[in-house]
């Protein structure tokens with residue numbers, strides 16, 4: 001077990017440079033161990049290589065090549081295919097933020113789905129478009145440049161590898177830390193060749209507006225739940241020490257998938273998971289791919305809408321509401337022809353914040369479903385887990401131990 005984990009970490013250190021059909025890795029004494037301990041890479045050939053691409057000339061002794069993993073490696077397991085029920089179609093709740101009566105619908109959506117779409121949100125379109133075009137420019141730039149912003153540790157540019165524990169998907173991403181660290185320049189952003197400040201500015205404008213909308217939603221939720229103070233959730237995001245992150249995911253088209261689509265095969269873009277934070281706010285272009293897991297056990301494809309935001313309850317909000325709100329399982333499937341670009345704000349509490357069911361929400365005889373933990377403890381455990389793991393499991397109060 002230990003050596004397996006160590007191997008995966010070492011593999012992660014050598015994020016592959018993809019170039020056509022092969023992945024290139026720096027030659028190194030550890031390589032044979034790295035390969036043999038990675039369950040996820042299909043090793044067909046290892047040989048000394050001279051690579052001359054448009055941008056690079058590499059000495060024979062410095063590189064080895066392995067065949068890239070076959071596309072089958074990214075297929076979703078057949079039992080987990082989407083099964084939209086066409087007889088009783090379920091529709092995603094749409095909340096119009098310009099209507100005061102939306103409060104009630106918001107709570108209902110968090111209880112029934114843990115997921116909803118928001119319209120009339122007041123986030124300026126120009127902020128969305130500006131950041132989107134900058135992100136597209138970044139993802140369309142040469143791999144060698146993008147890799148200067150990686151590997152993700154956990155922040156930075158990532159390609160196909162998600163987290164540090166062997167998860168992968170047909171996705172490239174930028175993961176950015178939003179935690180306020182005075183005099184600290186974001187190292188990831190410094191790779192934006194022409195003007196890093198411009199990209200930073202586009203992120204700031206976008207995130208500030210999205211955070212404002214998110215806090216309004218959290219306050220409406222607290223109001224409707226009749227909690228003592230309406231800022232009980234929003235204050236966690238507004239805190240200077242709020243541990244929030246921002247992510248831009250780019251799912252390139254996969255033309256090779258086309259022939260397999262005829263047999264109903266789907267490609268994993270981002271595997272099934274719940275988000276650990278309080279709340280996640282997603283905006284994507286008009287390419288479909290996002291799916292949520294319904295109570296029925298069926299996956300439902302979320303129709304894309306680039307003018308709206310999609311919001312999901314995170315694990316921490318599920319705990320704070322003692323399970324009333326559901327942290328929804330979701331995933332992304334990649335597309336054979338169109339690229340998907342999504343931008344997600346993950347609102348998290350300060351690291352030292354205690355996460356536990358809110359006393360003002362609990363009935364007098366209600367048992368707490370969860371043990372108290374700090375966000376630091378939960379985050380640490382989440383980042384040591386695999387994407388599809390039930391992360392809250394080890395923080396649940398065992399039914400038998402609940403006395404009164």
Ligand SMILES: C=C1C[C@]23C[C@@]1(O)CC[C@H]2[C@@]12CC[C@H](O)[C@@](C)(C(=O)O1)[C@H]2[C@@H]3C(=O)O
Pocket residue numbers: 154162163164165167175245247273274275276277346382383384385386387
């Ligand atoms: C496989 C992983 C990626 C992730 C950390 C983890 O070990 C398990 C949780 C994953 C997740 C899902 C929601 C967010 O995208 C994310 C940033 C987070 O907070 O938890 C990712 C983590 C990641 O990409 O590093």
Ligand SMILES: O=C(O)CCC(=O)C(=O)O
Pocket residue numbers: 247249270275282284290330331332342344
């Ligand atoms: O990219 C998407 O559309 C969703 C990705 C996601 O769920 C995540 O980054 O946590």
Ligand SMILES: [Fe+2]
Pocket residue numbers: 273274275280330
């Ligand atoms: Fe997610």
